Amino acid sequence: MTPLDKPLRRELTIEGQAYTLAIDPNxxxxxxxxxxxxxELSWKDIANGDAAIASALNASASHGDG
Structure with a gap:
């Protein structure tokens, strides 16, 4: 298996808008x-099942809702 030791970036389109997905060791x-x-989601949050909460908090903070 290849270790994830540097950032990996890919572009994707969601509802007609271009996004960049960056995957790194964090x-x-x-x-x-x-x-x-x-x-942003950390691997720790994903592994612990906290990804949904972390995602909601990040989305709220980035949109100025919280």
Whole structure:
């Protein structure tokens, strides 16, 4: 198996908008293409089942809702 020792970036389209997905040893981050802020999830949160809560909090914070 190949270790994840450096960031891996891929572009994807969601509802007609381009996003960048970055996967690195700390977790993953989804951002609107050309922007810096996005939704981040750590591997720890995903492994512990806290991903839904972390995702909701990140989304709320990034949209100024919280």
């Amino acid at each position: 977790g993953l981050k989804l951002t609107l293409r050309g922007h810096r802020n996005g939704v």
